[in-house]
Structure formats: C-alpha cells, structure tokens
Amino acid sequence: MINIYNESILVCVYYGPNGERLIKRGCNIAKMLKAPLYILTVDEKPFDELDAEKVFYIEQWKKIADEHQDAHFIMKDNEKRPVSKVIAEVARKKNVTQIILGQTAQSRWQQITKGSIINDLLHDIPFVDLHIISVSRYIRNDEGLYEKGVRAYLIKEGNHYKLSFNHTKDSVYEGIFFKEIGTDFDNGLFRFMKGAETLQVQVCDGLVTDFTNIDASTAMSLNDLDNE
Template structure:
C-alpha cells in the first residue's frame, strides 16, 4: 500500500535552471525569463555561454557581453559559467554543463538556436535531448537582431538614480530626497527598465548600465575641458 501511495505521490524534484546566452541583444531577456522561473520554482540558477574563441584573441563584443552577464549574474545571485567549445558541438557542451549542475530546465532563445544550428548543422534542441534525458527545454521567442546601424535604445527620458542601501535605483518621479538626475535610454529589445543611464555634469559625462531598474555597473566616464 505504501509503495502504491509513493507511485501516486512521488517526491517533488529539486529544480535547477540553466539559461543559455550568446552574443546579441536578447541575452538580458533570456536571463530575466530564467530568473522568473528560478523564483517560481525556488530553484538554483546558472547562466551559461558557450565560447569558441581563443583566449588570446580580443573581441570587444565578447568582452562587453561577458562583463554584462557576469554583473547580471551577481545581481540575481546566479552562477555564471563560460564553457569552452573547440569542437563546435554546442549541444554536447550545453548538455555536459547541464549534467554537471544537475539541471532540470534549460532556457534558450529562438534566435540563438538558429545561429547555433548553422554552426552545428542540426537542431540544438534535438542535440541536447540526445545527450541528456529528463530535462525540460524552454524555447523563448525573442526578437531577431536588427542591423547595427539602427538605434538600440529609445529616446532618452528624464530620470533619477536614488540610493537604496548599497544599490542605486532608477526612478522617474522627482524624488523627495537627494538623487542623481540624468537621461534614461531604454533598450528597444526589452519591456523592462533595462538600458543606459547618462549623467551629464560640467566637464564629465558618465554612463551606467541599468538592469531591471537597478544600476549594475559603470559603463564609461568621459572628461572634457
């Protein structure tokens, strides 16, 4: 009788979420989706990127994205992993990371999948499922990349950075206390408060990365006479 009850009411598994990101404008949306799933399931969260580039090669896009993903991972208390991939078998690399972290759910972007299919010559989904069992795969519909000559941000709007403990929070209404005033440029690739906050002062312009309404890092600081 007890065995029958166990089969009807199996013990819930401990969920673990893996988000796969690649270069492009949609990584923040994928991380946000993984973060929402992790909160809903009270699960651990890992952010993974598959890097086929040699360490002795410099790429500005690579460095910028790596820095952003690492900052966002710290902000949402996720683990950030960089998996080196020399064989170009991306599905196998993702599956190996999923097995190591005992992942139960994988989040991957539709546009990223298409690029990886061109590299691997096969469906990334099918490749992962061949390598690992008992894992749910969420294919998130995201926007395709637009040509680089088009603007990546909405027109700037007046906003404020308000201190909240150790964090700087984005606010649009004039605050009652001291705050930093500037312009917020929202990314066109997201519905959330993600983008760049620009502060112009005499002789200096400072830009901050904003994710989910919070400053994650300083992007640049430019001085002028």
C-alpha cells in the first residue's frame, strides 16, 4: 500500500469492550488515507503477570491487527512512565500523524481525557492530531453485577454448549466468563471470538443454548470498570 497522504494512525486501547470499537475506527481511517495503522496498549505490569481477561483482550487485538493490511500491534508492558510519555515516544518512532483515544475512565487511561494530560500530549507531540472518541461504558464490579472475568471454554454437547474451566481436546471456543455476583450457579456472560466477530452470550447454569449477541452496555445500566 502506497501512503500517498503521508499519514500514520495510532490507536491507543485499554482492556474492555471498547478497544475493538476504537481499532475499527482506526482501521477505517487508515484505509481511507491508505496509511499504516499502529495499535498500542500500555500496562505497568509485566506481560507474564497479566490475568486471563487482559491476555484475552490482547489476543483479540493482535488478531484484528493480523487481519488488516499494514496494521501493527504494539504492547508496552512493565511500563512505569506516564502513559502520555509512552504514547509520545511511539508516535515519534512511527512518524504518527493522528492518534485515536477513547474517552474512558478505565485504570491509568482515565488521565488521558483530562486537560493536563491532553496538554502534555499536545506539548510533546504538537505535530499530531488527537481524536478523542466517546465510548460506551462497562461493568463495575462493586455495582453487584459480575465478578472479575476468568478464562473459560465451551464444549459442544448435543444442541448446546457446556461451560468448562479446563482446556480439553473437545473445547470449541475459548474466551472469558463473567459470573453474576450473588449466585451459586455458573450464570453470567461468556465473551469470545467466533471467526472475526466478538460475541457475548448468556450462560445459564453452565450452559449456552443461544449464540445471540448480548450488548451488555445497552441492556443494563453499567459503569466504568474499576482500577485494579
């Protein structure tokens, strides 16, 4: 692909369902401008200390990047510097001209939408256009909705799928299970990749009988994910 407009796009994502939306926005802009696309996430922990939920999102983002021409995934783990400094460094190295950020309060990225951090970015990389994208909100654990997600699998059994927390040769889908708080049964939501599509389906007593995608952000009143 010839970059006729001399543009380069950087999408900054954090864990949660909004990352995929931001990446798709970046893909559309990159395709329109025939520009390279970089997908960046930052974590203060080393990669081998990340939990199953975070690793799942990273795997999703890598897969999306692999499916788009001239898209590259960048993971900055064990990073103690301010997020704005990391973004600026990547922007300089990759000759980025446009940055896409999600307007979210998730973890360290809540700083991004505050004026001081935006000013830091504008000061450090004044040659870059910043796009602040409004995003839907996510599950907050202390609202009594769902427990922290854990890695799980779906095994085909007749006309339905059985939830399992152990990987076996019969595992069909791998994803993250969010258990409803206050129940002794495996009721909740299972999020996984089916081909190029991300699905979130209902789990009732450890079984999935319907692959209808559930949009939890609109079906319930949800808030931002807590800092860890």
